[in-house]
Amino acid sequence: MEEKPSDAPEHCPGTQSDNAGKASACAGCPNQTICASGAPRGPDPSVELVRARMSGVRSKLFVLSGKGGVGKSTFSNLLARSLASRFPDKNVALLDIDICGPSQPRMMGALNEQVHQSGSGWCPVYVEENLALMSIGFLLGSSDDAVIWRGPRKNNMIRQFLSEVDWGDSLDFMVLDTPPGTSDEHLSAASYLVSKTPGEDDGARAILVTSPSEVAIADVRREATFCKRVGLKVVGVVENMAAFVCPHCKVTSEIFPRDRGGGEKLSEEMELPFLGSVPLDPVLARACDEGQDVLSTMADSPTLAAISAIVDRILSAV
Amino acid sequence: MEDNSSVQHVILVLSGKGGVGKSTVSVQLALGLREKGFKVGLLDVDLCGPSVPHLLGLEGSSVHRCPEGWVPVYADKEQKLAVMSIGFLLADKNESVIWRGPKKTSMIKTFLQDVHWQELDYLIIDTPPGTSDEHITVVENLANICDGAVLVTTPQLVAIEDVKKECNFCLRTGIAILGIVENMSGYVCPNCKECSNVFSSGGGKSLAELSNYPFLGAVPIDPRVNGGNRSESIMKSMPSTPAGQAYDQILTRLLQSIEENVQRKKNGMEVSN
DSSP states (O other), X not given: OOOOOTTOOTTOOOTTSTTTTTSGGGTTOTXXXXXXXXXXXXOOHHHHHHHHHHTTOSEEEEEEOSSSSSSHHHHHHHHHHXXXXXXXXXXXXXXXOXXXXXXXXXXXXXXXXXXXXXXXXXXXXXEETTEEEEEGGGGSSSTTOOOOOOHHHHHHHHHHHHHXXXXXXXXXXXXXXXXXXXXXXXXXXXXXXXXXXXXXXXXXXEEEEEOSSHHHHHHHHHHHHHHHHHTOEEEEEEEOSOOEEOTTTOOEEOSSOOTTOHHHHHHHHTTOOEEEEOOBOHHHHHHXXXXXXXXXXXXXXXXXXXXXXXXXXXXXXX | OTTGGGEEEEEEEEOSSSSSSHHHHHHHHHHHHHHTTOOEEEEEOOSSSOOHHHHTTOTTOOOEEETTEEEOEESSTTXXXXXXXXXXXXXXXXXXXOOOHHHHHHHHHXXXXXXXXXXXXXXXXXXXXXXXXXXXXXXXXXXXXXXXXXXXXXXXXXXXXXXXXXXXXXXXXXOOEEEEEEOSXXXXXXXXXXXXXXXXSSHHHHHHHHHTOOEEEEOOBOGGGXXXXXSSOHHHHSTTSHXXXXXXXXXXXXXXXXXXXXXXXXXXXXXXX
């Protein structure tokens, strides 16, 4: 992976390159001598630090999707809440690494909470006794503030989330809610949490979320390639927003038509398990938006039954 | 842009949130402008999830080089709609672009500098969600010649919140906001014709009113917008549907908004002179 500082000269060969400090673009760069000396070419020291800190976390579940707006955040939210309510004596963390568009503070009903710095690091926001939440949303002055950051600054934030948040003594599950795409945030989180040693179980697993439309499926295919490339094991594919039940006439229709088979076909094609299909329930979606704990307020919704079956499948796989 | 002298108007399509229909709106605006007789360029700077090739039915096309730079893919025989996307540069559909910021930045610079658009009336730029590398790069390179941005949102609170962030981004980078489009506003049940608000409704409109930006229109969910004929806009193929009418209104208001913005800039210049 080629590493370039954000303020590097235009044609910087990258600090890890053989030409570092020697290329014509390096002339005049304040770091030229450091790069040219070639001395500290070792791996990023923070990787070990984060890994040590995270080694106690049994399962790290990445909720991924190449496409935006398919329900990653809603699914992560419900997954974290279900895990916390199923295992009252286990600790669950939800980490929102969507730096530019954090949704979890709103969905967890923790919009105006703030995180505090203590001796052992940042103290996350506890939504339930055993459910901790961390998001950049808690660090912004106002929810309208834009985070206009390039990659390296986002990476730094994620490293801090992983190494400097006081998650408590033992964490059993960490659910990571990610932004769309296959870029900085994903690479950073994967480089910290996925083990490079073959055979070693790092506990990192990915769940791919898609909607049935062909555009979303195309992006999720790319995400599956990403997982393969970084060595992140995939638990399976969740198809969200599959059917829509009209609240008026109760007839089911497809808002996002399955042009070519939807999530099930995708999982077949990519040889990944299909975890299930979640119907779209507008009332539930709105309740999630408002930060309600829908597991207790709307327990009889068919959407939650589908989620519950998916959580079963995820648990048996990890 | 190197030869930007030939591009009359540049419009950014932005949204903090993903999956709200930026690409769909970009494609419909591009098709609509072409049908009004303009020469249009559509640049897709979403490198990790390019959707424009699929939405226009152009998968499998490839770009060529000419002495002036890259030749974009033309969506029609008359060569009035030129399209550029990283999707045209990828070998197969499974291939993913796993790049960190700096590499994305240099790719976008190449797109902005080396694509030979020839003469264009409008260049529409479709962006990925967020306020990061891609956006900063586009804005840094085009701030002087960009007419402004169209913000796309869906009506839910989470999306509105992200779009507010995007408004802030525009304010801080000095990009004019040409207007707000509320997409996926209601879904008409094909069985009983009852319109239900899948993702609630009215959010975009109230955001526009609150922040004093032009509200361009609300588009209901209609699976046909992206299905069927991909070489015509919904305004032409289904002019009587609510979605077709909504897009028609959006385009008219957008052109007004661009005109007003140009006037404002002119007046501003006269004052400063």
